[in-house]
Amino acid sequence: MSERPEARTPRGFIDRRGRDVAAERAILSAVSKVYESWGFEPLETGAFEYADALGKFLPDADRPNEGVFALTDDDDQWMALRYDLTAPLARFAAQNWETLPKPFRRYAYGPVWRNEKPGPGRFREFVQCDADTVGSARPEADAEIVAMAVEGLEAAGLPAGSAVVKINNRKLLNGLMSAIGVSGDAQKLAVLRAVDKLDRLGPDGVRLLLGEGRKDESGDFTKGAGLDASGAERVLAFTRAGVGGRSDTLSRLADVIGGSAEGDEGLAELAAIDAALTGLGVGPDRAAFDPSVVRGLEYYTGAVFEAELLLSTADDKGQPMRFGSIGGGGRYDDLVARFTGERTPATGFSFGVSRLAAALRAAGRELAAAVRGPVVVIAFSQARMAEYFALAREIRAAGVPAEVYLGGSGMKAQMKYADRRLSPAAIIVGDDELAAGTVTVKDLDLGRALASKVSDNAAWRAERPGQQTIPRAELIPALRRILDAG
CATH class of the missing domain: 3.40.50.800 (Anticodon-binding domain)
Incomplete structure (x- = not known):
C-alpha cells in the first residue's frame, strides 16, 4: 500500500471559509458599483501571460522562476501566472489599441501570484482590485483615480476621513535631485530608498542614510547616499513640506525645489490635481500632498499615491497596532510602450482585497459579519x-x-x-x-x-x-x- 500523503497547505497559500469569502465579496461588490458609476468598464484577463510580456520578470536561459510561477507551453514558450493586474492590462491595451475607446477606462479584480518568500501577512496568492485609465496624460486623470479610490474605500466600509490618500510626484523628486546636485542613477536610488524609510527610521535615521551611512541595532552597516549636510537637510525639508492644506504644501515645495524645470512641471501637475480634487469635493483630509511618499522607484513616471488607514486598529490579541498602507498606485507612462515602442500615458490605483478586509476587521468595520447558515x-x-x-x-x-x-x-x-x-x-x-x-x-x-x-x-x-x-x-x-x- 502506498504511503498516504500529508494533508497540508503549500507555504504562502491559505484556505478561506465563509466569513472571509463573504467579506471579500462584499468589498468587491461595493467597489465595483463605485467604479462603474464613474464610467469604468470591467475587464477580465487570463491567469497566465507569456513571461516576456510581464516585463518585470523576463525569462532567462533556463527558467524564469524569480518572482513568478512559470511553465513552458507546448510551443516551448514560457508562460507565468500574472503577478499583478497592470501588466496584463498593458498587454491587452497594446494588442487591442486600435479598437479601444481612448482613453480606455477599466477596472479589474482577481487573484495574482508571486513566487516570493512568504511571511506573516505576506502570501504568494492574493486578490487585487485595480482601476486604471490608459491614454490620458492629463493630471486630472490622476485626480479622478484618487477621488474614485477615496469613494471606493469608503464604499468598502471605511468612514469618511478614516483613510487618506497621500500624493506625491516623481518629477518633484527628480527636481530635488537636480537642485542638490545628485549625480548618477545609483546615488539617486540611494536617496529615494532613504526617504522611503522615513516612517520606520525617523528623520535622524534617514539623515544618516542620506550621508555616509547607518549602522543598525545588529551592527550591520548600510552605505549612505553620500550627500553633504546641506543636501541632506534639503531632502528632509522636502519631506516635511506636506503639512496643512494642499496649496500650502505646494508653496513650501516650490521654495525647496528651487525652480528646476522638471520640478516646476511636477508642481504644475500637482496644482492641476488639487484643482480637480477640489472640484470633486475631495478635501485634504481625504487626499493630501505628501512629499515623503516614494513608490515603485523604477516604475512610476509622475504622480504616485498611497492610501493609509487612520483608524485605530488592534491585532489578534487586542493590542493597538499601526496598520499602514492599504493601497496605492500612480502614473506609469512607459508600460504599454514595451509592446508598441510609443509612450502611452496611464495611471491607476490598486489595493489588496484581503488586506483591506483585514484592515476593516482590525478596525471593527467589515461589511460582512459571520456568514449565516441556511x-x-x-x-x-x-x-x-x-x-x-x-x-x-x-x-x-x-x-x-x-x-x-x-x-x-x-x-x-x-x-x-x-x-x-x-x-x-x-x-x-x-x-x-x-x-x-x-x-x-x-x-x-x-x-x-x-x-x-x-x-x-x-x-x-x-x-x-x-x-x-x-x-x-x-x-x-x-x-x-x-x-x-x-
Whole structure:
C-alpha cells in the first residue's frame, strides 16, 4: 500500500471559509458599483501571460522562476501566472489599441501570484482590485483615480476621513535631485530608498542614510547616499513640506525645489490635481500632498499615491497596532510602450482585497459579519425524505436558504449541526406535525441569545425557548420574522 500523503497547505497559500469569502465579496461588490458609476468598464484577463510580456520578470536561459510561477507551453514558450493586474492590462491595451475607446477606462479584480518568500501577512496568492485609465496624460486623470479610490474605500466600509490618500510626484523628486546636485542613477536610488524609510527610521535615521551611512541595532552597516549636510537637510525639508492644506504644501515645495524645470512641471501637475480634487469635493483630509511618499522607484513616471488607514486598529490579541498602507498606485507612462515602442500615458490605483478586509476587521468595520447558515430541516425518517425535500424547496422558493440534514446522526446532533452553521432556525416535521398539517420551528437566533443569560440548564430544557408549533401555511412568515429580527 502506498504511503498516504500529508494533508497540508503549500507555504504562502491559505484556505478561506465563509466569513472571509463573504467579506471579500462584499468589498468587491461595493467597489465595483463605485467604479462603474464613474464610467469604468470591467475587464477580465487570463491567469497566465507569456513571461516576456510581464516585463518585470523576463525569462532567462533556463527558467524564469524569480518572482513568478512559470511553465513552458507546448510551443516551448514560457508562460507565468500574472503577478499583478497592470501588466496584463498593458498587454491587452497594446494588442487591442486600435479598437479601444481612448482613453480606455477599466477596472479589474482577481487573484495574482508571486513566487516570493512568504511571511506573516505576506502570501504568494492574493486578490487585487485595480482601476486604471490608459491614454490620458492629463493630471486630472490622476485626480479622478484618487477621488474614485477615496469613494471606493469608503464604499468598502471605511468612514469618511478614516483613510487618506497621500500624493506625491516623481518629477518633484527628480527636481530635488537636480537642485542638490545628485549625480548618477545609483546615488539617486540611494536617496529615494532613504526617504522611503522615513516612517520606520525617523528623520535622524534617514539623515544618516542620506550621508555616509547607518549602522543598525545588529551592527550591520548600510552605505549612505553620500550627500553633504546641506543636501541632506534639503531632502528632509522636502519631506516635511506636506503639512496643512494642499496649496500650502505646494508653496513650501516650490521654495525647496528651487525652480528646476522638471520640478516646476511636477508642481504644475500637482496644482492641476488639487484643482480637480477640489472640484470633486475631495478635501485634504481625504487626499493630501505628501512629499515623503516614494513608490515603485523604477516604475512610476509622475504622480504616485498611497492610501493609509487612520483608524485605530488592534491585532489578534487586542493590542493597538499601526496598520499602514492599504493601497496605492500612480502614473506609469512607459508600460504599454514595451509592446508598441510609443509612450502611452496611464495611471491607476490598486489595493489588496484581503488586506483591506483585514484592515476593516482590525478596525471593527467589515461589511460582512459571520456568514449565516441556511434553515435546516431536521430529518427523522428515511421514509419521509421526499417530504423533507419538498419543504426545503418551498422555503428556498420564498427566497430563504434551506437544506435538509443529510448526515446519519440523531436529533441532538442535527440541532448541534444547525447551531454550528449559525442557522437562523431549524424545522421539525415529525409524524404528529405531518398528521396535523403543522411544523415546529425552533428559533436558533433567539435560543443563542437567551442561552448566554441562563444559569439553570434543567429549566432551560423544560422551557424549550424559541420553539413554536404553527400551521404549515404560516411557516414562511414565521421564518421571515426570525430573519428580520436577526
